[in-house]
Amino acid sequence: MSKLRLLFVKEAQAAYISHLDLMRTFQRCFPRTELDIRHTQGYHPHPIISIVLPLPVGQSSDCELLDFEVTQDTDGSGIADKLNTGMPTGIRVLDCYATKRPVRELDSLRADVTLEYDAGVPEGAAEQLQVLLSRDSLVIQKRTKRKELADVDIAPMIRNAAVTADEHNLYLDITVQAQNPGLNPQLVEKAIAAYLPQLTPDFVRVRRRAILDANGQDFR
């Protein structure tokens, strides 16, 4: 038996594949690897597959991880290429390897958040956003799992944020807490709406760049 981990890119059209659909997509590709995925025991056995930090629909990522277990003994070499023969556009498996680190060691994630302004970036926007994200408290309203609105302070979950700008875009390089609880970088949009409504962008694009351990090193 082996515990394996996949590192993959999710981008372009594949950004719109939901978490559950992505699991199904991988499940359908596994037969190409000739690996025998371990299944749960019980009346309706289902394959043991989990995606480490499910990406919100619409976002792209350079560094998704998927954990799975197989009955064979293998270090995972050659698996990535086989999987890539059956993937939809926008999903590319970069690596497959034996899982060494537990998911709890995953600490933060770094993302590029692009705020698009069709009429041009407002004067002083970069500075204002930088100041906003440096505040000690940044309370936004967020839907809870029970679909109620709740006030959440996202400031403690922001580790680092740097804002740059060009004519039509603000580029936010942001590092946020990844779990327990994690912060969706897209929520910066809500903070802007609440605190700097004049800076509300026309569109926000998020791409996950790295997932990091407590030492700021890539988590693999």
Place this chain on the structure above:
Amino acid sequence: MDKKLERILPRVQKPARYVGGEYNAVIKDKVQVDTRIAFCFPDTYEIGMSNLGMRILYGVMNQMEGVWCERVFAPWGDMEEEMRRADIPLFGLESGDPITNFDIVAFSVGYEMAFTAILNMLDLAGIPLRSAQRDGLTPLVIAGGTAMYNAEPIADFIDLISLGEGEDITVELVELHRRARREGWSKAEFLRAAARLDGIYVPSLYEIAYNDDGTVQAITPRDGAPAVVTKRIVHDMDKAYFPVNTIVPSTEIVQDRVMLELFRGCIRGCRFCQAGYVYRPVRNRSRELCAQYCLDSCNDSGYQEVTLSSLSTSDYPPLTELCDQLEPFCESRHVNLSLPSLRADNFSMALMQRLAKGRKTGLTFAPEAGTQRLRDVINKNVTLEELLNSCRTAFAGGYNAVKLYFMLGLPTETDEDVLGIADVAARVMHAWRESAPNKQRGVRITVSTSYFVPKPHTAFQWEPQITREEYERRVQLLRQAMTTKTVTYNWHDGQTSFIEAVLARGDRRLGNVLEAVWRKGGHLDAWEEYFSLDRWREAFEECGVDPAFYAYRRREKDEIMPWDMISSGVTRQYLWREYENAMAGVTTPDCRTRCNGCGANQLVGGKCDV
């Protein structure tokens, strides 16, 4: 991806439906392409992608050099609203390009309630609705599919109709269109030439005259168009294209599995069933080839479920042998075989054991009518005892859910027949008590009734639909009779079936109604969420059309039907004979027992593959 599209996607449900990029979607280099085809399905992605015909023709067209066929589906309401607001025309999923200037815009039309969605899709694409408003050779708007055996309600909107199975004719048609463009033909010249291809019906080349009573007086072809257009079929299923390397959607669809087509046609001859008549004659695919396609399809798609598809799968002669042949593969790859529905008269222990080994959830039987008398009228040829035996087999084998489908409003139906449905349900319940090995788990028996819609090209094409009031009375009657606990009774709402009955046997005068309904907001009428009977009522009134004339009227034996220029290969004389047999309660044996002379054998040179 298109920037405008990217901006609206976060606001719509299930955006993966609108972006393409699925495994096996065909991407071509535009430089190498001289024919762009938008293959449109007038319903949502989930429904359209579940359609095997769509997958076959997509493969056939994309095999042609220089041809790029893309898929187009109807957007859900939220997406449509966003597209209109952002000024995004309907686009092909493969390229993302607007289909407005494609060479051919082709619709696959399986059911009448999709008609308004066709108009809506043309409008979303920025294409003028009516054929007469489109002067150029492109975009050529064409249609095919089962609902096109009576295309008259949408005849004014479509340039030409392809009848029957599209594998061969589609290629011929695309080539002809390519030649027409190359040689600079006018649209009229092209349509005249297309009308000479077997299986192509060009509505604008037929003049329809009406009698004072509203019935059709004459159908007059002109410019060399044939008086009768006969459907096309594939002669040899072993040579027919099968989409082994088919698109695997990245989001869940209705039929999210391999669809393995075992045969076409049906030996049974149920008198209400349009598919049973228009898909004749029976043509089997060899067992070896089916097995090979099954393996190849599973290997390519990664699906772990295969549905053995056809109109009546248990009638495939080597069915158990095929299941046995596939067993080692299914076992090693955890692949389940399933059947779309079962006939109650030949469902056996042997077959049951070969299906869905792990998951024994439910089985579906369609007795269609509650008494033997009425089952004989419709030629269902299933007895109550056969049904109960099948249920006993299933219950004994561990199944604990059975679905039973019936129709209300079949010709000659009486209250006794309606109440017979409740009796069948009670007996099935009793069969469970007798034969279930483990009663602790309980049983679920579901009875569903639909509202019978008489269809063209069937033995009941002359019959009126019962009125909506009468249908609702029969539903109530049955509800009160359904006293057995653990039997759930579901019934169809009568509104859509009434409109379906109007459209199914409608004529060209319904074109104005369709356009009016569409203008009032009828964009996706196949969905209850979007269907509104009031919209249709208003439209009928405005256009001076009486829907009862189409739905509730009994046709005379020799009345000219609006679809009489179209032949499925089954003769009208045969349909009438079947109608008379129905009224006399006389059954007709299946095609394997005896050839009944329906005429469809002429399509395959006289001898069917039964």
